[in-house]
Amino acid sequence: MKKISEVSRLTDNPHLNLYHLKGTNRVGKTLNYYIASRVKNMERLKLKTKRNDPDGIIVYSLYGEKRDRVVLVRQYRYSIDDYIYEFPAGLVEEGEDYREAGIRELKEETGLSLELIDADLMFEKPGFMSVGMTDESCATIYGYASGTPSKKGQEDSEEIEIVLADREEVKRILKEEHVAIMCAYMLMHFLQDKEPFDFLNL
Structure with missing residues (x-):
């Protein structure tokens, strides 16, 4: 053993x-x-x-009157010396609820506000990011974003472009760009499902 x-x-x-x-x-x-x-x-x-408390938070949100665009960030990452498409995300601070962290991170990275969907905890449960090399885990929250995109809350160390992608742009991103794997899986749902958040109603 x-x-x-x-x-x-x-x-x-x-x-x-x-x-x-x-x-x-x-x-x-x-x-x-x-x-x-x-x-x-x-x-x-x-x-x-032996506990899986989330280190970070990922925000899957839709934008626009028709809720037909998904909020992404195109971010420079040192590990690949290149840009990659991701959902807005960040670390949960000491003593902070992960949902509060997600609302804060979305605002800081994109300037947008989040109306949370009250999803079953099974959909928010923290998942391990790359368990062969790290114990880092992230929870996921879902909702509808509103407001005017802004970079004012971004840190000096961050190099982030805000992307509000419709289905055609999502197809292009999946075909041509670097995409974080958790984001890619959700974008596949976004492309195929008439109502992208229908899976939360199981």
Whole structure:
């Protein structure tokens, strides 16, 4: 049986750190594994708490009188040295409810306000982002965005373009652009479903 016997923190950064896991694998041989985590304290690693509290939040929202456009951001990401299409998203602050975090992040990144849909918790449940290398998880919230797009709330470190995409533009983005995988799956629903949020009524 696999067993982790020791965890050590290798970096000291504000938003993401590298941890070394030591132990034995399923056949009893020495295991050395490395993970990244958003937590600032080893005792809060999910492998220790066994809890899946969301580190971040993703906002899937529709825009316009006909609610026929989806709110996206085209953001520069250092990991690929390129731009990628994503939903507005961000980190949940200490003591902050993830829904409040989503409303705040949408406002900061796009200038838009969010009317939340009261979805069943199964649709908002935090999911792991890339579990082979990190314990980071994000919850998803849904709603209708309104207002005038603005970059005023964006941080200096952010390079974000606000995109209000109709179905034709979404098709082009999926065919031609880099798209975050969770965003891509939802955009496929947006293309195919007459009412994009119908799946929330299960």
